[in-house]
Amino acid sequence: MRGATHAQWIVCAVAAALTATACGGGDGGGGSGDAGAVLSASWGDPQNPLEPANTNEVQGGKVLDMIFRGLKRYHPETGEAQDMLAESIETTDSQNFTVKVKDGWTFSNGEKVTAKSFVDAWNYGASLRNNQRNAYFFGYIEGYDRTHPEDGGEQSADTLSGLEVVDELTFTVKLSQKFSTFPDTLGYAAFAPLPQAFFDDHEAWVAKPVGNGPYAVDTYTKGSQMSLRTWEDYPGDDAAQNGGVDLKVYTDNNTAYTDLIAGNLDLVDDVPASQLKNVESDLGDRYLNTPAGIIQTLAFPYYDENWNRSGSEKVRKGLSMAIDRDQITETIFARTRTPATDWTSPVLGEDGGFQEGLCGEGCEYRPDEAKQLIEEGGGLPGGRVTITYNADTGSHKDWVDAVCNSVNNALDNERACTGNPVGTFADFRSQITQQKMSGPFRAGWQMDYPLIQNFLQPLYYTNASSNDGKWSNNDFDEFVDQANQETDTAKAVGLFQQAEEVVRDNMAAIPLWYQNGSAGWSERLSDVKLNPFSVPVYEQIKVS
């Protein structure tokens, strides 16, 4: 990129061939922190149309994070939810909230951001008619069951009865139950405000989204590139330190990495596993590997009798103790994973509910005790287990095989554990939702917002949205309910930790490791950071 035309490119190639001189991009520059310079970064094609309430994967989320600012924003380093557009969010009972929006914010098309921008956007997101993948985020707001009937019934309302615009910059939210940490969830992209332009000409908006963040979309060619440029009149205090970002779609992160090494790309935010051994020599200190809010676990099918009888918790704990997490994270993941010792993530921090070592001996490698525990618990169902995973992405095959190896060694049985690959992610997911699993299966969880609630409730609460194993425990549910009613944050976190202890005592799922985010960048860039969602903090990057 960087302005080299194709003719120049050929000349370069010829010149290089003749004189063996390097023919870089010719970007020139020098000095540090050119606020007008544009950087190029790797990107993947978003899976769903780019709308705030319709984007649930990292690639689309990246863009939303650049072009939108919501009521709250998670601090790029600490993950703490801080007021962004919110002047104040007040409640007396953890159920009725009054939200005041800061004055002076506009969308990049000039429209003012008002209370209505939020209420309209949330109503749109919650309405079943609009097919929004993230609609469940509005599930706590009163009236959701009428705009989004879960039982497949007829939609009887278009707007959420719990939302009410008071004046231009104030609106109230009524929840259907107490939820003390509700304000902290509002940093999630699904809660972003939408301009009237979105509703007036939806097709045009999706083709070129307009938001209120530090960047504005300049051009968007679906499937190949999105050019974002710094929005000059951005009113926030986190304005971009560079001129813009060109997001380029790569089909393979290996190619992106090659392009970075060759000097054609500035930023790669997913260093391929196969390159990890070269990354030090290739990039030196221009490489980052930090924990993200992602945990990998093995879930169990509790709808299967074998895994839901008394004593089976011993079998699960035994399996967990048969896994040598240290060795696997080192040899297979080159330390880009950290062995898990609880069911949340280090990005939450101590105050947020992360508790190192909560899992205790259950997550330590103790092959002898593992074998004994499994025998006490009645042995593996049918004498063996299979671990189901999808083989199309990631390096799931590698670690599942390693986990099985570790289990087989601990149990002294070559055939105790085998992997069961499923061809595509879609098929894997559909087998899970149809409850066809007969043994443990891969379960990854990437947090929506950095709250301990988000690591526990969606996964282990009875019939929760991502409780794929259908685990159900009254004690756990009770603690979660209490925590949600607790207005004092510290106390709420304590109650969630008690709930987590219930998960531990039953070994509801085996925690494997926390996943890191990685990034590599060119010499032009400085101040590259990854936020707790493992997305680069684009607006802070300086380009020279």
Next chain:
Amino acid sequence: MGRYVVRRLLQMIPVFIGATLLIFLMVNVMGDPIAGLCGERRCDPATAAQLEREFGLDKPVWQQYLTYMGNLFTGDFGTAFNGQEVTELMATAFPVTIRLTLIAILFEIVVGIALGVVTGLRRGRPVDTGVLLLTLVVISVPTFVTGLLLQLLLGVKWGWIRPSVSSEAPFDELILPGLVLASVSLAYVTRLTRTSIAENRRSDYVRTAIAKGLPRSRVITRHLLRNSLIPVVTFIGADIGFLMGGAIVTERIFNIHGVGYQIYQGILRQNTQTVVGFVTVLVLVFLVANLVVDLLYAVLDPRIRYA
């Protein structure tokens, strides 16, 4: 001739229907595509049902197929999950892959046939042995190895080219990927031409032509080569379709957003509309290429007639 073409075109219809039906069934066997749409999380049932209705997935497969075929005849290839029309995807993907295929085919024709003629005329000489060895190496090394190696050497180590192709994918950037894509077929074309030339060189009509005192170049191009090209043309014709569909590996390595990329994405995301749409067009390309090859026979060898 005319009747022959019409008959061949009519034969395409069942092949076309059969092929699309097969692909349709195969994609459907892979499970529920909606399940993969919401990431690690289960789509909430109401939204899932709504999406299923929208994409017509709630109907039985045979009905989906009939609707699909019906729409096809009005030029409607359906919508991908990200809201883009499949025809829109095709409009961006096919030109790129066609350019790539053109370059590959050009390499095959120009380099492959030239090498074949040279070696065929000099059988047993060092040139022949050398090229034979070289083609053997090319055939035995997988495309992704050649591709990655060339990308590393030319793109990263020496910096002659850019390791990845930009989204516009102009001809000049596609030369190396085209060569990589063509490499294996190129070797086959060389070997086919060589054998064919070597065989025909001893035939009566070549001896007659030489005896008539025709210049050597004319003997080779008009008499020898023309007759030797029939197996080569058959191969190249079949290769067009193969290259277009089989470009997945090359396109991945060089980040080319062509047909291979779209089909790969479609399969991963289990997007029936994309996969079936693209493969349908590829089937058509295959059929037409085969027809053209058959018609070319008559041009090359007038003894072949179509009734």
